[in-house]
Amino acid sequence: MKNFTFQNTTKLIFGKGTIEKLAKEIPSNARLMVTFGGGSVKKNGVYEQVTRALAGREFVEFWGIEPNPRVETLRRAVALGKEKNIDYLLAVGGGSVADGTKLIAASIRCAIDPWEIVLDASKSNEILPYAIVMTLPATGSEMNLNAVISNDATDEKYGFAVSHHPEFSILDPETTFSLPDEQIAYGICDTYVHVAEQYMTTAGQSPLMDRWAEGILLTLIETAPKIRANKHDYNAMADYMLSAAMALNGYIGLGVTQDWATHDIGHELTALHGISHGQTLAIVMPGVWRVMKAQKMSKLLQYGERVWGIVDGTDAERAEWAIEHTEKFFRSLGLATRLAELNVGEKTIAEIERRFTERGNACGEGRNIDGKKTAEILRACAK
Numbered sequence: 001m002k003n004f005t006f007q008n009t010t011k012l013i014f015g016k017g018t019i020e021k022l023a024k025e026i027p028s029n030a031r032l033m034v035t036f037g038g039g040s041v042k043k044n045g046v047y048e049q050v051t052r053a054l055a056g057r058e059f060v061e062f063w064g065i066e067p068n069p070r071v072e073t074l075r076r077a078v079a080l081g082k083e084k085n086i087d088y089l090l091a092v093g094g095g096s097v098a099d100g101t102k103l104i105a106a107s108i109r110c111a112i113d114p115w116e117i118v119l120d121a122s123k124s125n126e127i128l129p130y131a132i133v134m135t136l137p138a139t140g141s142e143m144n145l146n147a148v149i150s151n152d153a154t155d156e157k158y159g160f161a162v163s164h165h166p167e168f169s170i171l172d173p174e175t176t177f178s179l180p181d182e183q184i185a186y187g188i189c190d191t192y193v194h195v196a197e198q199y200m201t202t203a204g205q206s207p208l209m210d211r212w213a214e215g216i217l218l219t220l221i222e223t224a225p226k227i228r229a230n231k232h233d234y235n236a237m238a239d240y241m242l243s244a245a246m247a248l249n250g251y252i253g254l255g256v257t258q259d260w261a262t263h264d265i266g267h268e269l270t271a272l273h274g275i276s277h278g279q280t281l282a283i284v285m286p287g288v289w290r291v292m293k294a295q296k297m298s299k300l301l302q303y304g305e306r307v308w309g310i311v312d313g314t315d316a317e318r319a320e321w322a323i324e325h326t327e328k329f330f331r332s333l334g335l336a337t338r339l340a341e342l343n344v345g346e347k348t349i350a351e352i353e354r355r356f357t358e359r360g361n362a363c364g365e366g367r368n369i370d371g372k373k374t375a376e377i378l379r380a381c382a383k
């Protein structure tokens with residue numbers, strides 16, 4: 001196991017009816033800005049619950065943080081925050097609202113453009129306290145330091161890390177009942193891949209991390225059909241929601257190597273074609289596993305056996321079957337697993353190869369996935 005330092009300071013408030021706890025958690029003298037997406041919270045009653053919890057207090061509302069939040073939108077929120085002298089933020093929505101709010105919190109007290117902070121987070125000298133009411137289980141943003149921001153002007157999409165966790169996050173599984181089927185599919189896939197990025201490397205680094213990771217993967221595999229049958233199944237949604245938070249809050253990645261190539265490549269597909277984050281992952285991850293099979297062999301065999309019960313066959317056969325089972329699971333969610341299904345072809349592959357080569361920083365747990373390898377991976381999931 002590698003050395004590590006771990007601290008996660010987010011207070012997790014979980015369960016039915018917990019939005020009313022907002023009032024006690026946010027300091028009464030806070031100059032508060034509440035941020036939202038495009039309006040789902042008005043349709044599902046979450047906005048009403050938030051405003052009821054904050055009754056009698058003054059706060060500024062900022063609406064319109066879109067999926068794959070754009071820096072162009074967030075600059076407007078930062079300007080409003082500066083004008084109103086905001087000192088506390090509350091994000092209400094999915095991962096995009098949460099991520100966008102992290103950038104706003106890191107930018108209000110800074111003189112530089114928010115995009116500079118995305119490119120180099122150390123340029124933010126102060127981050128305001130912020131909290132999240134999470135309505136979409138997927139990103140883990142409710143309990144981590146990460147934010148992923150898009151730039152329309154340059155077709156770029158990058159992740160960065162802020163210096164402070166959310167003060168608290170409220171997760172009420174009932175708020176997820178209004179999610180469209182495709183967002184649930186993207187969210188389950190995103191959660192699965194977050195676990196896999198921290199797990200599918202080399203066997204034998206930490207039995208504890210392996211068991212925790214496998215526990216989340218098995219929970220998702222068991223829970224997904226229940227959710228597909230009835231998305232108002234409270235306990236199934238609760239397990240899915242907690243899985244998403246646990247998948248990317250640091251706990252399952254302690255002292256082990258991590259991959260993240262699927263995410264790095266997937267962000268390019270979103271930046272260039274607007275493909276939803278979870279959908280990009282369902283396509284790219286099987287490609288990463290196939291091209292990097294030799295490097296990941298020990299873990300693919302362990303995963304195949306413990307998660308899918310694959311014990312017979314040669315190593316090569318078992319590894320391939322493990323990948324096929326994973327693809328089948330993604331397809332059972334209703335997701336595509338090939339680029340051709342979304343009409344993405346060779347032109348995009350060449351552009352992504354060019355971008356990775358130009359940046360020069362290879363990714364994956366072995367830091368050996370460069371531009372050329374990226375193109376090989378994308379070709380492995382082309383058709």
Ligand code: NZQ
Nearest residue numbers: 037038039040067068094095096135139141146148178179
């Ligand atoms: O904008 P509104 O109207 O709120 O609607 C949203 C949006 O259209 C809707 N939605 C959210 N909660 C809902 C709901 N609709 C009905 N009922 C509800 N309860 O869902 C749509 C998608 O929302 P979005 O926030 O974009 O989805 P998600 O949570 O999947 O976030 C995706 C973004 O997070 C980034 C992705 O790259 C992408 O930009 N990620 C962030 C990570 C992190 N912070 O750690 C890690 C991830 O790997 C990921 O990269």
Ligand code: ZN
Nearest residue numbers: 139190194263
């Ligand atoms: Zn993700």
